[in-house]
Amino acid sequence: MVDCGEGTQHQLRRFHVKSSKIDHVFISHLHGDHYLGLMGMISTFHLNNRKSPLHIFGPPGLDEIITQHLKYSHTQLKFPLFFTRTTTEGKNLLLELENLRIYSFPLKHRIPCTAFTFEEKYRQQKLIKEKIVGGGMAVEEIQSLLQGRDVINTDGSIKYRASEYIKEPVLPRKYAFCSDTVFDPSLVSLVNGVDLLYHESTFMEADKDRAKLTLHSTAEEAATIAKNAQVKELLLGHFSVRYIDLYPLLWEAKAVFEATHLSEEGKTYAIK
Template sequence: MKLTILGCYAATPRTLTNPTAQVLEIKNHVFLIDCGEATQVQLRKSKIKFSKIEHIFISHLHGDHVYGLIGLVSTFMLLNRTADLHIYGPKGIKEIITLQLRLSNSWTSYGLFFHELESAESQVVFEDDKVLVKTIPLKHRIYTNGFLFEEKIGEKKLNPYAMQQYQIPVYHFQNIKNGKDITLEDGTVLANSLLAFEPNPPKSYAFCSDTVYDESIVPYIKGVDVLYHESTFLESEAELATKTMHSTARQAATVARLAGVKQLVLGHYSTRYDRIERFRDEALAEFPEVLLANDGETFNF
């Protein structure tokens, strides 16, 4: 599971900082999460192939999370994209994008599909045989969702030594991967535990930005491997965080502790602060495993 931070600062882009966008690579999927200004430039800098992005998840319609989307959609067209593109986001996102495409007479040459969200409850928005994606209802100034990405349990792995020792025919391989015992031609029954290793434990990633401190999200993110939680402010501006419906670094860490997550990644920093290390220092008072997102940084989990 690989996370690339394209942008992780609040409000407006600056010379060296970019608004929210990130790429999650999980089970051969390349998911784009939020799409602030300059997302496509950051994608190029990170050497992420545009053609691999087939699903984009937008948390809410504030500009620092969505203003880069029309540019990316248009660039896909200029690059002669043919693969379908699916966009998941709050109701209204289709109108925002298609209005600009219509007025500029720039309709896409590829299939553009919108999956508009308006439920206040968690819902499954994407699922295939490898990954499940659910919304996480967040509390912000406008309708907002986080997203929970969960790997499904994979197949077992063949034990190559056992395959050779017992001279297992190839036609048995898939049944072994599926967890079945097999019977050889001479009637010998071989237990699956002799022939295969258990699959890697499935991993999970929760993206929570933007939101006021809200313990009601804890059940949705219980025990996840990695939690990205916004930390717009430090505790010295807790009152401002509440007023603007954002969180402090310490509040983000408290949520991580209550949910029993394995790793916390902080982001969505206000640019009023001189050093982002201050966010980690504050969070460590509540939770021991804290990483700081920064533009262009990559994490492998």
């Protein structure tokens, strides 16, 4: 889960998302709309007798806020809770799973704030069956080829070259989540070539001065980052409540970067 504002639990139930599947939570910064639902969710996990660990990644202070809540409510959680503090200095590896690396990097906002990228290590490839069937390969060797890796002999020579057994190479996928930030051209290199970029787009161009004052971005600015970073698709979000109709924000962004979408409650977006 990335960010956890008020109402998160209601939305999970509304859209039939099992909260028990949440093992890692990434909080971008300590403005209420991004983290005030976290303590409630932790309490629900406790009441539901959760046993599996919960890992929380967020800015300094978040761990203190949660531990103070637990302290003064005399709550002894029934599950392990682990905190990892994010930093606003450079790109950092936060977590490495079997097939996923998650990084953080700083954003320019009114308080310490970080973006996150989710990067696959490998993508399962489609193999040429005719070359595999009856070839006498071990299961581990086929697994290596599925991951796009050559099979190596003990002497270091190549036994099976992956490129000779793969139909069409499929590249690993990347997703970047850029929470609250003023327009920052330095983001281009950090999100370059991602498959899907979520970038906040609080304001329209007519309110650009307000965006600068509050250290937020316009939809057009988000699209400029997407275009210059050569991402595949852009997802807009974090819209100001002043806009009843969100399509003008979409149109402003599309004028710069066509492959732009509005984020909508309950909608899922496939990263291809």
